[in-house]
Amino acid sequence: xxxxxxxxxxxxxxxxxxxxxxxxxxxxxxxxxxxxxxxxxxxxxxxxxxxxxxxxxxxxxxxxxxxxxxxxxxxxxxxxxxxxxxxxxxxxxxxxxxxxxxxxxxxxxxxxxxxxxxxxxxxxxxxxxxxxxxxxxxxxxxxxxxxxxxxxxxxxxxxxxxxxxxxxxxxxxxxxxxxxxxxxxxxxxxxxxxxxxxxxxxxxxxxxxxxxxxxxxxxxxxxxxxxxxxxxxxxxxxxxxxxxxxxxxxxxxxxxxxxxxxxxxxxxxxxxxxxxxxxxxxxxxxxxxxxxxxxxxxxxxxxxxxxxxxxxxxxxxxxxxxxxxxxxxxxxxxxxxxxxxxxxxxxxxxxxxxxxxxxxxxxxxxxxxxxxxxxxxxxxxxxxxxxxxxxxxxxxxxxxxxxxxxxxxxxxxxxxxxxxxxxxxxxxxxxxxxxxxxxxxxxxxxxxxxxxxxx
Numbered sequence: 003x004x005x006x007x008x009x010x011x012x013x014x015x016x017x018x019x020x021x022x023x024x025x026x027x028x029x030x031x032x033x034x035x036x037x038x039x040x041x042x043x044x045x046x047x048x049x050x051x052x053x054x055x056x057x058x059x060x061x062x063x064x065x066x067x068x069x070x071x072x073x074x075x076x077x078x079x080x081x082x083x084x085x086x087x088x089x090x091x092x093x094x095x096x097x098x099x100x101x102x103x104x105x106x107x108x109x110x111x112x113x114x115x116x117x118x119x120x121x122x123x124x125x126x127x128x129x130x131x132x133x134x135x136x137x138x139x140x141x142x143x144x145x146x147x148x149x150x151x152x153x154x155x156x157x158x159x160x161x162x163x164x165x166x167x168x169x170x171x172x173x174x175x176x177x178x179x180x181x182x183x184x185x186x187x188x189x190x191x192x193x194x195x196x197x198x199x200x201x202x203x204x205x206x207x208x209x210x211x212x213x214x215x216x217x218x219x220x221x222x223x224x225x226x227x228x229x230x231x232x233x234x235x236x237x238x239x240x241x242x243x244x245x246x247x248x249x250x251x252x253x254x255x256x257x258x259x260x261x262x263x264x265x266x267x268x269x270x271x272x273x274x275x276x277x278x279x280x281x282x283x284x285x286x287x288x289x290x291x292x293x294x295x296x297x298x299x300x301x302x303x304x305x306x307x308x309x310x311x312x313x314x315x316x317x318x319x320x321x322x323x324x325x326x327x328x329x330x331x332x333x334x335x336x337x338x339x340x341x342x343x344x345x346x347x348x349x350x351x352x353x354x355x356x357x358x359x360x361x362x363x364x365x366x367x368x369x370x371x372x373x374x375x376x377x378x379x380x381x382x383x384x385x386x387x388x389x390x391x392x393x394x395x396x397x398x399x400x401x402x403x404x405x406x407x408x409x410x411x412x413x414x415x416x417x418x419x420x421x422x423x424x425x426x427x428x429x430x431x432x433x434x435x436x437x438x439x440x441x442x443x444x445x446x447x448x449x450x451x452x453x454x455x456x457x
Contacts, residue, residue, distance in 0.1 A: 085177045085188045088350050092195035095336045096326025098152035099343030100193050105159035107351045110363035112162045173299050173319050190359045191350045194324040213423050220246035223424030224253050225411045231255050244268040244276050251281040259284045307331045315346035323349050395449045402457040
């Protein structure tokens, strides 16, 4: 079997999507990117086996834990009848920061990163090219790189991470219950860090043209042949929308930024770039967040944001805390999300200690010797000595699969011939025949099962 990455199979010449109107001024937009946000509905999983010594204590934990188990190990019962200290639903700056602080406090948090409706572990920053306003990176850092660093830091201190969708949560009785299609976990505390994802505008025929001219990720799809040389529209007025509008000017004939309010919410630096770019037209007063997983169990505002007590991460349910964009309808920045994740984790620790529920996890710290990397591997941009890296599913089938990765910007003629709509896309071939195309970010299990059934 052969696997080709970066390619998508769709009708070569789909009909154009409906035009989008900005206020009373008609706008002929061939393609549309949605950058306004809604609160993500979470679907995620359970925990993996615990290691080390656990003990009950009212003392605040201070020693660190080093994670040594696989995130995909079978689940076993936890302490005190299988009840975990903390479950974090969601990732991104809020979820990962909460995981780092909780893990360093010896809480051994279980983190459900989530995978649904285009959601990506790491949140919206996974679709951001450059983050220039996060402290500590004077030259900027890409969104995926920043999230990868946070994720690895959480793992280092003992957080259990899972990329599964939570299908059910019950916080009406204690301990709380979190369930996925594969497992169930009970916990004393819960942090909601579900973040935000693209807001569907419900345009006429939107479902028909979704991923065929209407997209939620300009960074993912903007380089595809479908968008080049076209008039493009971006809906939104924050940093994400302005960044995507600027990014699309590399490919579009012209970009229209549709803002539903009377002014941009983006930072001054981003506003200056937009207003000084002759290839972008901003349309104000145009019309283009919900958290349904716990609807009816915790208090939400009219827009679907989780209500927290002022100056805290506490929700209307004791033991349930919220962090990041799921409770922030005003600032919605990576750094504020990270800060709220810290507050939530510290609040959890205080709650567990105050209610005599804390079970500490202590693991021996181990030094992992650093391997010298051959110059060739350094130049290629990854450490071949690591057991986990990009393409890890393919590695499991090394003798059965030939893997080819294609950059649609470097090889646009291949992309056009295949009718690419965006990345990531994976095409599977066997005996020179294409068996299947998988578009968008998917769980590793989906790739693994398909390869296993066709090898």
